[in-house]
Amino acid sequence: MPVDLHPRLEQDSHQLGVYNDNLLLLMRNALFPWFVIVPDTREVELHRLPGHQQTRLFNQVIQVSSFIEAQFQVDKINVASIGNLVPQLHVHIIGRRQDDACWPGVVWGTDKFDAYSLDDVAVIRHHLAATLGETFRN
Amino acid sequence: MPVDLHPRLEQDSHQLGVYNDNLLLLMRNALFPWFVIVPDTREVELHRLPGHQQTRLFNQVIQVSSFIEAQFQVDKINVASIGNLVPQLHVHIIGRRQDDACWPGVVWGTDKFDAYSLDDVAVIRHHLAATLGETFRN
Numbered sequence: 001m002p003v004d005l006h007p008r009l010e011q012d013s014h015q016l017g018v019y020n021d022n023l024l025l026l027m028r029n030a031l032f033p034w035f036v037i038v039p040d041t042r043e044v045e046l047h048r049l050p051g052h053q054q055t056r057l058f059n060q061v062i063q064v065s066s067f068i069e070a071q072f073q074v075d076k077i078n079v080a081s082i083g084n085l086v087p088q089l090h091v092h093i094i095g096r097r098q099d100d101a102c103w104p105g106v107v108w109g110t111d112k113f114d115a116y117s118l119d120d121v122a123v124i125r126h127h128l129a130a131t132l133g134e135t136f137r138n
Numbered sequence: 139m140p141v142d143l144h145p146r147l148e149q150d151s152h153q154l155g156v157y158n159d160n161l162l163l164l165m166r167n168a169l170f171p172w173f174v175i176v177p178d179t180r181e182v183e184l185h186r187l188p189g190h191q192q193t194r195l196f197n198q199v200i201q202v203s204s205f206i207e208a209q210f211q212v213d214k215i216n217v218a219s220i221g222n223l224v225p226q227l228h229v230h231i232i233g234r235r236q237d238d239a240c241w242p243g244v245v246w247g248t249d250k251f252d253a254y255s256l257d258d259v260a261v262i263r264h265h266l267a268a269t270l271g272e273t274f275r276n
Contacts, residue, residue, distance in 0.1 A: 045215055047203035058196050065185035077183055080218035084234060084242035096222060104222035106246050 003040050006088040014121045016128060017138030019060055024136070025090075026124060030114040032107055033072040033095035033124075035064050044087050061091055067131050068095040071124075082108065141178050144226040152259045154266060155276030157198055162274070163228075164262060168252040170245055171210040171233035171262075173202050182225050199229055205269050206233040209262075220246065 003023065005015070013025035013036060027034035039057050043049050049057065065077045074095035081091045094107055101112040125138050141161065143153075151163035151174060165172040177195050181187050187195065203215045212233035219229045232245055239250040263276050 045203070045207075046217060047200045047207070047215065054196070054200065058192070062185045062192065065183070069183075069185070076220075076222055077185065078218070078220045078222070079184060080216070080220070082216050082218070082244060083214055084216070084244075106220060106222075106244055108244050 003038060003042075003088075005038065006086050008086050009036065009038065009088065009090060014116070016121075016125050017136050019132065020056060020135040022057065022060060024060075024064070024128070026116070026121060028116065029107075029112075030116045030120065031101045031112055033068050033074065034107065035068065035093045036090050037061065037064065037093070038088065038090045041089060044083060044089050046081050046089065046091075049089070057091065061093055063132060064093045067128060068093060070131070071127055073097065078106065080106075080108075141176060141180075141226075143176065144224050146224050147174070147176065147226065147228060152254070154259075154263050155274055157270060158194060158273040160195065160198060162198075162202070162266070164254070164259060166254065167245075167250075168254045168258065169239045169250055171206050171212065172245065173206065173231045174228050175199065175202065175231070176226065176228045179227060182221060182227050184219050184227065184229075187227075195229065199231055201270060202231045205266060206231060208269070209265055211235065216244065218244075218246075 013027050016024045016026050021040040023038040025036040037060050039053055041049060041053060061079055068077060072095045075098045076096045078094040078096055096103060102110050129136055129138055151165050154162045154164050159178040161176040163174040175198050177191060179191060199217055206215060210233045213236045214234045216232040216234055240248050267274055267276055
């Protein structure tokens, strides 16, 4: 593990793998294709990350967004760095549908929930590995 | 104006100026230092922007975040591209305080509101111009 994961992120996610030193998580809510990147840093603000880490993180956000668009039927991608509840720096990338449980609202704070099967998670991890290539280790 | 602003963004914001071809807005809610960058594009997804426009936008997000941190007393910066209600691509950069009206929740969808005076907006625009330099025209 590149960084110690905050207990709340650990509890709320499936750890998909390590993505060029950053952690890639799938949130435990099958209602949305909801991924989180946790950069390998103790810094808590995006704008205070060293430039090379910003660039890496932004590129990964773009790649995961493209993955979501290719893999799921979505109408919009939501991207956000919030961190009001979990101070550890993390970026959400979420595929949204006009018929999903929270549309057009945001997903943060929702209590609407559906669990993934372990098979679901394995399939997503497999497709991610095929898409992201050598920079992703699961 | 580099782009036609979506009527909802136009109604909900003070237009601060043009920031290297992108629009910089201040949301009409004095409860939060809440800025929005509207890139000069008709593309609606961040990950489908041409690379040079992505880079410009990310750099501007970093600069506006630093401006908020320097100018306001905030505990966290929230950054997000959502676009579920307003399809025009736009990025929120919001300074948050642990004693603000929505903490620790997100600000999108809140009905809590306070108006800026025109003087408040002028002061913010003045400080922005001083910080951002020649790339910002108000």
